[in-house]
Structures are given as C-alpha cells and as structure tokens.
Amino acid sequence: MGTQFLSALLYVSAAIFVIGMGCRIYFWVCAPVPLKIVLTPAPKHIPGVIRRLTEEVFGFRALAKADRSLWIPAWLFHFSLVLLFLGHLGGLVIPHLAQTALGLNENQFEGMAQVVGGAVGLLAFVMLFWLLIRRLILPRVRWISTFSDYFAPVLLLLILATGNAMRFMGGLNIAQAQSFIAGWLALHPVAPPSDPVFTAHILLVCVLLIYIPFSKLVHIGGVGALSPTLNQRNNPREHRYVNSWNKANENSPTSS
Amino acid sequence: MSVVTLAGKQFEVDEDGFMQDTTQWTPDVATGLAKSEGIEVLTDDHWKVINYLREYYQKFNVAPPIRMVCKQTGFPLKRIYELFSTGPAKGACKLAGLPKPTGCI
Amino acid sequence: MKIPQLHPDAAVGTLPHRAKNDLMVSLGLAPELPPDWRAKALRRFDELLHQRRSLALYMDICVRCGACADKCPFFLGTGDPKNMPVARAELLRKVYRRHFTAAGRASGHLAAGEELTDTVLNEWFTYFYQCSECRRCAEFCPFGVDTAEITMAAREIMASIGLAPKYVTEVLKKAHEVGNNIGIPEAAWIDGCQFLEEELKAQTGQDIKVPVNQAGAEVLLVPPSADLFVNTDTMMGYALMFHAAGISWTTSSYASEAGNFGLFLNYEQLKKINLRIVDAARQLGVKRLVMGECGHAWRAAQAFMDTLNGPLDFLEPPCPEHICELAARLLRAGRLKLNRSANDGLVVTYHDPCNLARGGGLMEEPREILRAVVNDFREMPADTIREKTFCCGAGAGLLTEELMATRMNGVKPRLEAFRTSGATHLATPCAICKAQFPVAFKHYAINAQVVGVMDLLGKALVL
Numbered sequence: 001m002g003t004q005f006l007s008a009l010l011y012v013s014a015a016i017f018v019i020g021m022g023c024r025i026y027f028w029v030c031a032p033v034p035l036k037i038v039l040t041p042a043p044k045h046i047p048g049v050i051r052r053l054t055e056e057v058f059g060f061r062a063l064a065k066a067d068r069s070l071w072i073p074a075w076l077f078h079f080s081l082v083l084l085f086l087g088h089l090g091g092l093v094i095p096h097l098a099q100t101a102l103g104l105n106e107n108q109f110e111g112m113a114q115v116v117g118g119a120v121g122l123l124a125f126v127m128l129f130w131l132l133i134r135r136l137i138l139p140r141v142r143w144i145s146t147f148s149d150y151f152a153p154v155l156l157l158l159i160l161a162t163g164n165a166m167r168f169m170g171g172l173n174i175a176q177a178q179s180f181i182a183g184w185l186a187l188h189p190v191a192p193p194s195d196p197v198f199t200a201h202i203l204l205v206c207v208l209l210i211y212i213p214f215s216k217l218v219h220i221g222g223v224g225a226l227s228p229t230l231n232q233r234n235n236p237r238e239h240r241y242v243n244s245w246n247k248a249n250e251n252s253p254t255s256s
Numbered sequence: 257m258s259v260v261t262l263a264g265k266q267f268e269v270d271e272d273g274f275m276q277d278t279t280q281w282t283p284d285v286a287t288g289l290a291k292s293e294g295i296e297v298l299t300d301d302h303w304k305v306i307n308y309l310r311e312y313y314q315k316f317n318v319a320p321p322i323r324m325v326c327k328q329t330g331f332p333l334k335r336i337y338e339l340f341s342t343g344p345a346k347g348a349c350k351l352a353g354l355p356k357p358t359g360c361i
Numbered sequence: 362m363k364i365p366q367l368h369p370d371a372a373v374g375t376l377p378h379r380a381k382n383d384l385m386v387s388l389g390l391a392p393e394l395p396p397d398w399r400a401k402a403l404r405r406f407d408e409l410l411h412q413r414r415s416l417a418l419y420m421d422i423c424v425r426c427g428a429c430a431d432k433c434p435f436f437l438g439t440g441d442p443k444n445m446p447v448a449r450a451e452l453l454r455k456v457y458r459r460h461f462t463a464a465g466r467a468s469g470h471l472a473a474g475e476e477l478t479d480t481v482l483n484e485w486f487t488y489f490y491q492c493s494e495c496r497r498c499a500e501f502c503p504f505g506v507d508t509a510e511i512t513m514a515a516r517e518i519m520a521s522i523g524l525a526p527k528y529v530t531e532v533l534k535k536a537h538e539v540g541n542n543i544g545i546p547e548a549a550w551i552d553g554c555q556f557l558e559e560e561l562k563a564q565t566g567q568d569i570k571v572p573v574n575q576a577g578a579e580v581l582l583v584p585p586s587a588d589l590f591v592n593t594d595t596m597m598g599y600a601l602m603f604h605a606a607g608i609s610w611t612t613s614s615y616a617s618e619a620g621n622f623g624l625f626l627n628y629e630q631l632k633k634i635n636l637r638i639v640d641a642a643r644q645l646g647v648k649r650l651v652m653g654e655c656g657h658a659w660r661a662a663q664a665f666m667d668t669l670n671g672p673l674d675f676l677e678p679p680c681p682e683h684i685c686e687l688a689a690r691l692l693r694a695g696r697l698k699l700n701r702s703a704n705d706g707l708v709v710t711y712h713d714p715c716n717l718a719r720g721g722g723l724m725e726e727p728r729e730i731l732r733a734v735v736n737d738f739r740e741m742p743a744d745t746i747r748e749k750t751f752c753c754g755a756g757a758g759l760l761t762e763e764l765m766a767t768r769m770n771g772v773k774p775r776l777e778a779f780r781t782s783g784a785t786h787l788a789t790p791c792a793i794c795k796a797q798f799p800v801a802f803k804h805y806a807i808n809a810q811v812v813g814v815m816d817l818l819g820k821a822l823v824l
Contacts, residue, residue, distance in 0.1 A: 031411065031417045032412060032414060034668075037664070041724070056503065063426070063428055065501055067428050067501075139367050140367060141427035214464040216423065224504035227504055236668065240667045249669070
C-alpha cells in the first residue's frame with residue numbers, strides 16, 4: 001500500500017475522530033441540565049464530587065457494586081488499553097524522551113517494551129475476548145446486544161491481535177515505524193514499514209477512529225463524568241439551582 | 257367504558273366496573289353489582305356500609321375516610337373486609353355507586 | 362434475588378387504561394393521536410434532547426454491558442427482557458438512532474435504528490408504564506444512566522401527542538380542581554380533621570389539634586391526602602408530635618396533597634402541582650414548609666421546588682423540610698418524651714422509599730426515629746436498603762388496578778428481603794408504599810402490617 005494512501009487515510013480518520021468526538025462532547029456540554037437529578041447519597045461540595053467522579057472514571061465504582069465478574073475483566077481491559085496507548089506514545093512517538101525520562105539505556109528500554117508491552121497486549125486481548133464470550137453466554141446480555149456490540153469488540157480484538165502479532169512474531173522494523181509516525185505527525189509523510197501486518201493494524205485503527213464518534217464507543221475518555229446524576233452537588237436546598245432555559249421561572253408567582 | 261344492564265336498566269360503567277353517573281344509583285344497582293364482587297346476598301351489614309357511604313358522599317362529594325366508616329357503622333376494618341373482600345374503597349364504593357377513589361390508596 | 366430466565370413478552374399485555382378526551386383536554390393535552398402524531402412525537406423528542414443533557418447523553422453513552430439488567434424489580438419479577446432497564450431504554454434509543462443519528466439515518470437496522478411505528482408506540486405505552494422511575498438501575502450504571510430520565514422523557518413525548526394513562530391524568534385533574542389526589546373537597550377535609558381531633562381526644566383525653574387553614578401558623582404541613590383518607594394513624598402522629606413539641610402548625614385545604622403526580626407525566630404538571638404548595642405557604646404566611654410521609658413529594662419538593670417555583674426566600678429556612686428531619690431534630694434536642702414500650706411486641710423493619718433514598722438522600726432520620734421508638738428494630742439485607750432499596754412496585758403511576766400484574770411482580774424482590782428480616786411490621790414514610798404493601802402481603806400470604814414512621818412515634822410519645 002502506498003505511502004500517500006495510508007497516510008492520507010490516517011489523516012482523514014484522525015480528523016473524523018477529533019471533529020466527531022468534539023461535536024458530540026460540545027453538544028453534551030452545552031445541553032442544559034434543568035433540574036438537580038443527582039443520585040443520592042451524594043457529596044455537597046466540589047471536592048467530594050471530584051472524588052466521586054475520579055472513583056467512577058478510574059475505578060468503575062458503580063460497576064464494582066453491580067457485578068464483580070463484570071467489573072474485573074472490564075477494568076483490566078480498559079486499564080490495559082490506557083497502558084497500551086501510553087506505550088505507543090512512549091515507544092513510537094516520543095521514544096527518546098521516554099527513554100531518558102525512565103533512565104534506561106536502549107537495550108533496557110527495548111526489553112521493557114517487549115515484556116510490559118507484550119504482557120499488557122495479551123491481557124487486553126484476553127479480557128476483551130472474555131467480555132465478548134460473556135456477552136454470548138449470558139442470555140440477558142445476549143438479548144440486549146446489537147450489531148455494534150459485536151462489531152466493536154471484534155474490531156478491537158483484530159487490532160490487538162495484529163499488534164500482538166508484531167510484538168511476538170518479530171518482523172516489525174521499529175525504527176521504520178517510528179519514522180513513519182514522526183513524518184505523519186510532522187505532516188511530511190514517509191514510507192510505512194513494508195510489513196503487511198503493520199498495514200493491517202493501521203487500517204483497522206482507521207476504521208476504529210472513524211467508528212468511535214458514531215457508535216457506543218463515544219463512551220471513551222471519561223465522558224460519563226458529564227452525567228448529571230454523578231457530577232452534581234447535592235445541595236438544592238442550600239443553593240437555589242437555576243434552570244438555564246427557564247431562568248425567569250415563568251408561571252411563578254414570585255412577582256405577584 | 258362499557259354498559260351493564262341491571263334490574264332492566266342500562267348503566268355506563270368505567271373499566272373497573274364503577275358507575276359513571278352516580279345519580280342513577282338505586283338499591284337495585286347495588287344488588288345487581290354484588291355478584292361482580294363475589295357477594296351472593298346483600299345482608300343488613302352490607303346495607304349499613306353502603307347507606308353510610310352514600311349518605312357521606314351526598315354531603316361531601318367524596319368517599320369518607322376509612323376510619324370514619326368503621327366508626328359510624330361500628331364495624332372494625334376486618335369485618336368490612338369480610339363484607340367486601342376488595343375493601344371499603346373498592347368493592348363497597350362500587351356497590352354504593354360512588355366513583356372509584358383514586359390517588360395513593 | 363435469583364435472576365429469572367428470560368420470558369420474552371411475559372409482561373406485554375399489562376398496560377394502563379388510556380385517558381379519555383375530556384381528561385386530556387383538562388390538562389392541556391391533545392385529546393387523541395392526531396394524524397401527524399409521528400412528526401409531532403419526533404419534534405417533541407428533539408426538543409427534549411436539546412433541553413435535557415441527561416436524555417441526550419443517555420441516548421448515546423450506554424454500552425449495553427448489562428450491569429443494570431438484574432437490578433430492576435420489574436425484570437426480576439416478570440422475567441420479561443424488555444423490563445431490563447437497558448432494554449427499556451433501547452425502546453427509545455432505537456427511535457433516537459433511526460431519526461437523530463448519522464449512523465441510523467444512513468444505515469437504519471445496521472445501527473440498530475427503528476422507525477417510530479404504531480407497534481413501537483404501543484411498546485412505549487406498555488413498558489414505560491412498567492417502570493416506577495425508582496432509579497435503582499442508575500445506582501449500578503458505570504455512566505450513571507438514569508432510566509427514570511428516559512422513562513419521564515418517553516411519557517412526556519407520549520402525553521404531548523395525546524397518549525397518557527387514565528389514572529395519572531385523573532389524579533392530576535383532581536389535584537388541580539379540588540386540591541388533592543383523592544378529591545377531598547375543603548368541607549370534607551375540615552370534617553375529616555375534626556373527626557381526627559375527636560379520635561385523639563378519645564385516645565389521650567387531651568385537646569390535640571389537627572388544624573386547617575390556620576393563617577400565621579409556624580409550620581405548613583403538606584401530607585399526602587391518603588393520610589386523611591386511610592393512613593389516619595400517620596396524620597394523628599403528626600398532630601401528636603406537633604402538640605408534644607409545642608409547635609403551631611396547619612394543613613391547607615388548597616394544597617392538601619404532597620404527592621406530585623406531575624413527576625409521572627411532564628415537567629409542566631410537576632411545576633404546577635408544586636406551585637399549589639408554594640402558593641398555600643405564602644397565603645397562610647407560615648415560616649416553614651414541612652412535607653409529610655410521601656416519597657414522590659420529597660423529590661419534587663426537596664430537589665425541584667426551589668428551581669421550579671422559587672425562590673422560596675419567604676420561608677425560614679428557605680426550603681422544604683421533611684417531617685422525619687423535623688422529628689429527628691426534636692428528638693435530639695430532647696423536646697419529645699418517649700415511652701417506647703408502647704410499641705412493644707412489634708418487630709419493625711424500615712423500607713426506604715426510592716425517592717427518599719435515591720432522590721433525596723433521606724435515610725438516617727427515619728431510622729433514628731424508629732430506633733428511638735421501638736425496641737426491636739431490624740434491617741433488611743444490606744443490598745436491598747438505603748440507596749440500594751427495592752421499589753414497592755407501585756411508584757410513578759403504577760398504583761392502579763389494571764397494572765396489578767406489574768405491581769405484584771415488581772414487589773417480589775422487596776418481599777423476599779422483607780421475609781428474611783423476620784419483622785412483623787414494615788415501617789415506611791410513603792403513601793404509595795403504604796397502599797401497595799397490604800395488597801402484596803395479602804397476595805403472597807404474608808402475615809405482616811404496614812405502618813408509617815410517624816404512627817410509631819405518635820404511639821410512643823408521652824404527652
């Protein structure tokens with residue numbers, strides 16, 4: 001596949017992802033919240049709300065209460081996705097900076113990437129695979145599943161599989177991958193590694209980037225923190241809460 | 257809404273079998289509706305409750321508080337449930353031709 | 362409770378009676394479905410998406426993980442998969458995806474979108490009236506998706522095109538015309554309160570007032586009207602407490618109802634019903650507004666009243682209080698003398714009404730009162746109380762005959778927890794719960810009684 005095509009596709013996908021997610025988040029943030037609908041018991045002050053949201057976004061607290069057998073694989077899967085994202089960032093985008101920051105020599109850095117990256121890649125794959133199996137074997141979860149609920153995990157499994165294949169079967173020229181990404185980011189595309197698995201990996205990521213803003217995968221990045229049931233303070237009696245689309249409070253007799 | 261025929265006359269009743277026009281009530285209506293509440297024969301005790309409900313309704317345009325029904329008829333609540341198995345606010349009101357009391361009850 | 366096997370369409374036949382034209386018109390709603398009801402419904406849907414972030418976010422963000430599925434009492438009770446909160450929400454989401462998302466408009470079924478058809482509308486009228494807006498599912502959702510918000514939006518859309526239940530609209534009409542949900546006119550309200558004064562005199566030998574329309578009283582107490590009609594021990598409990606504490610109080614014949622059925626239909630009604638209470642408080646010149654033993658009243662008043670009908674700065678404090686908050690405060694201050702042996706022989710447990718626990722965070726005060734007034738107080742299992750409480754099965758407009766199947770299924774998880782407590786008395790400060798449980802106890806042959814918290818306090822008071 002040509003340099004131009006792969007780079008161009010990646011630009012288009014990234015643009016769709018950024019603009020698409022931006023629009024979704026902009027719409028949610030701008031949508032008014034007319035009433036206090038926080039789920040109680042809830043904190044009365046902002047530090048408490050921050051703690052609650054941190055626990056929910058980073059610890060999946062509600063899920064932990066709901067179902068441990070779902071919480072464990074779900075949390076491990078998302079946790080390893082974050083690590084993989086950081087690993088790609090450190091190993092491929094800013095390798096020199098990351099290596100210096102960690103105080104490792106090149107061999108140690110490579111070795112760490114091999115061990116940690118490999119383990120986390122496998123963990124993510126196994127956990128997501130288990131989540132997909134769970135969706136298939138629990139009748140109530142299978143009943144509610146739509147096309148998107150199978151498409152998204154299968155797509156991610158393929159991305160993880162191609163990534164793991166490159167990690168464990170060797171063959172990928174890391175230096176070439178690094179220069180491809182550096183060129184892409186600098187808007188001066190260079191040739192990608194000639195490895196077909198790498199090409200497949202990138203193509204699948206493009207599909208994912210395009211798919212995210214238009215599917216249930218919009219839940220990435222902690223946007224659940226926008227949920228009024230979680231992020232409101234429980235203080236409707238201490239501070240009058242004003243509905244932004246009815247500030248004047250029409251039909252109220254306060255003026256009479 | 258449907259129509260039932262009792263004692264040769266036709267009455268409109270709502271989905272739960274309560275009379276729509278309470279002014280059309282006659283004792284025959286109570287006798288006629290008794291079967292639908294699983295009551296074979298209306299005894300004096302039944303009539304005591306029905307008559308009180310009607311008397312109160314005519315004065316206040318609403319069914320009386322349950323406690324008042326017990327007090328005025330002299331029947332404990334248990335006895336009223338023996339007379340009308342669905343209770344004073346349902347079966348008894350239906351036979352007395354009152355509209356069905358609704359709300360959080 | 363054990364997760365049931367899926368029984369598709371098990372609950373499909375249970376739906377509310379439709380309100381007739383005159384009822385709809387009296388509430389300013391369309392009398393029947395207009396020919397262009399689809400377009401109208403979608404327009405209202407679109408408006409709501411722009412007015413409520415909750416709805417907009419919850420339409421997009423659910424991943425269908427199923428964590429909520431086995432948390433809903435109506436799914437646990439019926440086994441109907443459409444009663445799983447996620448599936449209930451999907452009834453609205455599939456229409457959202459078809460009409461309001463790029464993916465749905467482009468690919469329809471592939472994006473799990475569906476046209477708004479007669480069949481879908483019928484599903485809405487069925488399953489959004491098998492949800493009691495209890496919010497237990499939201500408690501366990503990783504994104505805080507609140508099915509009550511979705512149910513309320515769906516009901517609001519349906520009402521806007523002329524589809525609403527007889528029970529809810531009839532009650533709202535009575536609340537507007539007469540002042541309370543049961544339809545007790547002023548003369549009967551006064552007569553009922555006098556009757557309770559006589560009862561209290563006979564019981565205690567003292568002149569204990571149950572005042573009506575007393576201008577200048579310190580407290581306006583707004584009870585559910587069921588407290589005068591059937592839960593008279595609760596009403597007498599209020600009177601005994603105010604008497605013992607020496608607080609002047611009154612009820613209002615204009616706002617003789619705490620329960621806000623607007624919550625079950627649309628924001629406009631929610632606001633109007635609340636407004637009656639605020640107007641009555643202003644007219645009577647009271648200092649404080651106290652809400653009686655009513656679940657939905659508490660959410661409507663505590664969380665929404667200042668926003669919808671405020672500012673309430675003519676009150677001191679400038680917000681509604683709950684009767685249990687007041688009673689607990691009086692107990693702590695030593696202003697109530699108790700003889701708890703008056704409640705000996707009772708084994709009491711406490712049922713948290715959903716709207717007190719998850720809608721207002723009021724969970725400690727009722728327990729504090731009960732521990733003070735009974736000797737044998739027991740909790741139900743921890744995963745069924747406080748913010749994890751199970752609905753009684755009749756909230757949010759389900760407390761009507763034709764939905765009896767839904768009610769008797771929805772109450773199952775609560776009853777299972779109640780059985781394990783070994784209690785003889787279930788205490789709860791909510792009129793809907795108090796109406797539902799006796800029917801459920803009879804249905805499932807449980808030998809137990811339902812009481813209010815104030816009933817037990819009233820009995821234990823030393824005057």
